[in-house]
Amino acid sequence: MREKHFGLGLFSLLVFVFLLGPLLIIFATSFEPGIVLQFPPDGFSFRWYEQIFKVEGFLRTFKTSIAISLLGNVFALLFGIPAAYALSRSSFRGKELINGLFLSPILIPGIVLGFTLMKYLIVVYHLPMYAGLLIGHTVIMLPFIVRVVASSLSTFDFAIEEAALSLGAGRMSAFFKVVLPNIRSGIIASMLIAFLESFNNIDISVYMTGPGVSTLPIEMLTYVENHFDPTIAAISVLLMVLTGVLMLVIERLMGLSQFTRR
Amino acid sequence: MTLLTLESVSVAYGSQTILKDLNLDVEKGQLLSLLGPSGCGKTTTLRLIAGFLEAKEGTFRFAGDDYTRKPVNKRNFGIVFQSYALFPHMSVFDNVAFGLRMRKTKETDVKSRVKRILEVVSLGGFETRFPKELSGGQRQRVAIARALVIEPDLLLFDEPLSNLDANLRSGMRVEIRRIQQELGITTLYVSHDQEECFSISDRVAVMNKGLIEQIDRPETIFKYPATEFVARFIGFHNFLNFTERAESEGVISLRAGEHLFTAVANPGTTRPGALKGAIRPDDLVVAAEDRSGPGVIGSLPGIVKVSTYLGRSYQYVVETALGNFTANQEMEKPFYSGQSVTLRFPPDKLVLVD
Numbered sequence: 122m123r124e125k126h127f128g129l130g131l132f133s134l135l136v137f138v139f140l141l142g143p144l145l146i147i148f149a150t151s152f153e154p155g156i157v158l159q160f161p162p163d164g165f166s167f168r169w170y171e172q173i174f175k176v177e178g179f180l181r182t183f184k185t186s187i188a189i190s191l192l193g194n195v196f197a198l199l200f201g202i203p204a205a206y207a208l209s210r211s212s213f214r215g216k217e218l219i220n221g222l223f224l225s226p227i228l229i230p231g232i233v234l235g236f237t238l239m240k241y242l243i244v245v246y247h248l249p250m251y252a253g254l255l256i257g258h259t260v261i262m263l264p265f266i267v268r269v270v271a272s273s274l275s276t277f278d279f280a281i282e283e284a285a286l287s288l289g290a291g292r293m294s295a296f297f298k299v300v301l302p303n304i305r306s307g308i309i310a311s312m313l314i315a316f317l318e319s320f321n322n323i324d325i326s327v328y329m330t331g332p333g334v335s336t337l338p339i340e341m342l343t344y345v346e347n348h349f350d351p352t353i354a355a356i357s358v359l360l361m362v363l364t365g366v367l368m369l370v371i372e373r374l375m376g377l378s379q380f381t382r383r
Numbered sequence: 384m385t386l387l388t389l390e391s392v393s394v395a396y397g398s399q400t401i402l403k404d405l406n407l408d409v410e411k412g413q414l415l416s417l418l419g420p421s422g423c424g425k426t427t428t429l430r431l432i433a434g435f436l437e438a439k440e441g442t443f444r445f446a447g448d449d450y451t452r453k454p455v456n457k458r459n460f461g462i463v464f465q466s467y468a469l470f471p472h473m474s475v476f477d478n479v480a481f482g483l484r485m486r487k488t489k490e491t492d493v494k495s496r497v498k499r500i501l502e503v504v505s506l507g508g509f510e511t512r513f514p515k516e517l518s519g520g521q522r523q524r525v526a527i528a529r530a531l532v533i534e535p536d537l538l539l540f541d542e543p544l545s546n547l548d549a550n551l552r553s554g555m556r557v558e559i560r561r562i563q564q565e566l567g568i569t570t571l572y573v574s575h576d577q578e579e580c581f582s583i584s585d586r587v588a589v590m591n592k593g594l595i596e597q598i599d600r601p602e603t604i605f606k607y608p609a610t611e612f613v614a615r616f617i618g619f620h621n622f623l624n625f626t627e628r629a630e631s632e633g634v635i636s637l638r639a640g641e642h643l644f645t646a647v648a649n650p651g652t653t654r655p656g657a658l659k660g661a662i663r664p665d666d667l668v669v670a671a672e673d674r675s676g677p678g679v680i681g682s683l684p685g686i687v688k689v690s691t692y693l694g695r696s697y698q699y700v701v702e703t704a705l706g707n708f709t710a711n712q713e714m715e716k717p718f719y720s721g722q723s724v725t726l727r728f729p730p731d732k733l734v735l736v737d
């Protein structure tokens with residue numbers, strides 16, 4: 122018995138090392154005082170963190186990324202919440218098909234999706250790059266919104282909505298006054314998950330960026346192609362912190378919703 | 384005066400017809416309950432009246448108007464759900480005030496009306512609590528208050544007590560009846576608990592497979608079930624198939640094989656041509672073997688197959704030429720299994736059903 126537990130413990134440890142190791146290495150190297158990315162670092166400095174803010178492209182593309190992810194998020198919510206609602210509330214023929222349609226962006230390789238979007242939006246319809254980016258990001262966020270919102274609707278007691286209707290509320294006001302407040306944490310969680318997905322995205326963005334238009338991950342990619350200094354480690358650490366904080370919030374929201382559900 | 388009428392209404396889920404050609408009348412101010420086994424269509428009927436479901440065929444009339452296609456939120460019906468369906472994110476006050484606010488009632492009136500109705504359901508002082516801070520019974524009363532405060536034209540209950548424990552259930556039952564009578568509000572009440580239905584209703588409709596088998600006063604249904612289904616449902620476990628029936632001077636003579644029975648003419652025997660007899664285990668008498676020979680009217684020889692002690696009484700399963708019968712009887716010295724006995728069918732307890 123003990124033997125087994127020991128083996129399991131060792132295995133878990135290895136998995137952790139395997140998963141967290143690279144992150145720790147990046148974390149350590151980001152404090153490198155020298156100009157070469159190396160592990161272990163030669164000392165300790167915030168030099169490369171300062172450097173991030175000196176690279177003009179990072180700040181600019183950071184703003185672009187934030188704008189695209191936030192705006193795309195809003196669009197994805199506008200489509201995703203009604204879709205999730207319709208999918209959970211009613212049963213109609215072809216429901217599975219629609220469901221599949223909304224989830225397909227997860228299943229189709231990003232490279233293919235990105236290429237297709239570029240081909241049609243940019244090449245055929247001559248949309249501006251920014252519009253293409255926005256549409257692309259809305260599309261990849263949609264499945265996450267639909268999934269997470271639908272899962273919080275699956276535990277929602279629709280009798281509550283019916284109660285509101287029977288008390289004289291219209292469909293709209295029943296939705297906003299009664300349904301929405303009760304799936305709020307699910308919606309916020311879905312927004313955060315979708316935001317992360319979009320903010321870190323490369324495979325869609327790469328097709329719709331170019332001179333003057335870029336997102337942060339693409340800019341970082343370009344940067345490492347030309348410079349191999351610890352700036353990239355520093356900026357990675359900052360992004361990891363951002364991701365970590367958002368994940369924590371999601372965890373709290375979804376975790377809390379377990380308790381607030383009756 | 385008839386307030387509500389369903390005229391040959393049909394409801395279907397997809398291709399599955401749940402209610403077929405259903406007719407129902409409810410008198411103003413009365414409490415009518417729908418009683419029936421699980422899946423018979425009680426909830427469906429209630430949801431149809433509430434407006435959550437649309438009839439495929441037929442008409443729903445309310446106070447003289449055609450309500451068949453009227454939207455839920457225009458019906459002014461109060462509904463109490465099985466799960467209570469309180470708004471979890473709102474205080475008791477806001478829950479109850481919801482319907483009034485939807486009607487754009489002045490906030491000062493909202494205050495006074497909510498306060499008054501909370502007193503009716505004995506929940507004064509609970510205004511600021513949230514649903515999750517209430518007990519099951521209190522939630523139930525909030526749900527009732529929320530439905531009542533809008534002064535609904537009709538009150539609908541779907542198994543409102545099934546989530547409560549037995550004690551609370553009988554208490555709430557009385558409470559619901561009290562409020563209903565106090566306010567004189569027409570009410571439709573769904574339950575599969577016959578005791579519950581019988582105790583609070585003016586009339587009971589017994590449903591089976593989407594049809595109403597019998598609709599009557601509780602006492603009438605209890606004593607004189609109209610169909611075999613109703614009889615079974617309310618505890619008539621013994622049935623006899625007669626081959627002949629003749630009626631003269633208030634007495635109905637019946638024959639089953641070589642055995643003769645009589646039934647006193649009463650509301651339970653008036654169905655013309657009904658040849659199926661029913662009797663409750665409590666009303667069937669088990670007596671010592673009668674050696675005076677066959678042919679005594681209303682008696683049937685048999686052998687005790689099973690004898691079970693029920694506490695207050697003994698229950699026997701007796702095998703006879705006409706099948707097995709169950710009888711409950713209080714006695715000092717029980718019959719034993721294998722003993723020959725005689726079953727007696729009191730003429731005033733035997734009813735004839737379709």
Ligand SMILES: Nc1ncnc2c1ncn2[C@@H]1O[C@H](COP(=O)(O)OP(=O)(O)OP(=O)(O)O)[C@@H](O)[C@H]1O
Pocket residue numbers: 396399401419420421422423424425426427428575
């Ligand atoms: N949404 C639905 N889709 C398809 N069939 C349904 C649906 N709701 C109910 N039914 C079917 O309709 C029939 C009647 O259901 P209903 O809910 O009215 O029964 P009930 O009398 O209220 O039973 P219970 O006492 O169990 O609540 C059942 O056979 C049920 O399976």
Ligand SMILES: [Mg+2]
Pocket residue numbers: 425426427
């Ligand atoms: Mg039901």
